[in-house]
Amino acid sequence: MPLFKPSHRRKYVNDDKAYALFELAYTSVDMAAALLFIVGSVMFFSEDWQTPGTWCFLVGSICFALKPSIRIYREIYYFSRGDYENLVGGKSGS
Template identity: 70%
Template structure:
């Protein structure tokens, strides 16, 4: 099984809840980034609002950087649970 696959995270009862919380956080960050980019774009129509619009773009970009970070954190949680078998299979398959 590959990393980031929901099926590999359902070995324990608590895993479904943990996985769901990470998916909720991931989606929240994704929506926040999109909204910040829309607001920043609208702000750029006025010269007076360009500086706050630039800040919206910066914060939105940070949100986009958080998305893969959340997934990596979630995967490390499974590594900490001594779930090395899937990681070894992924390495052997070259994926």
Template identity: 65%
Template structure:
């Protein structure tokens, strides 16, 4: 059961744009975190680069923490618009 489905948010044109913007931000943060972890891992092979590698891991960790934060912000927007029906369906697993 996917928690977030685009079909549930396509009531209005602005919703599709808003949803797409959040998905783009989510994917950008996800890729950034992965790249930072790869770079940090490579830097750990050299003693001279370990401090920089540690910073890459730390920044990548913040990116991973930002991912669920973006989803919560998006869902709160629907709560602000009184879209409780869709939120209840996601909680119950109904489509």
């Protein structure tokens, strides 16, 4: 069993891409939640806009709930592949 296989390089490139996609999804949901809460807060200054503001808060809260969902999905994804290095935060310590 050779230590260095050309096929291992491709595996790590795919792992980097998957990890980057999970991080991108996590950051996007985080940003959406923050923006929705800011917009919802501004809407609450006007009585006419309080109902849409409430909806912004609700959708923002759902986005906050998606954050741990994305993390657990990523952890299950890596665990099912046997990729324990990425599972324990081998890429960026997160």
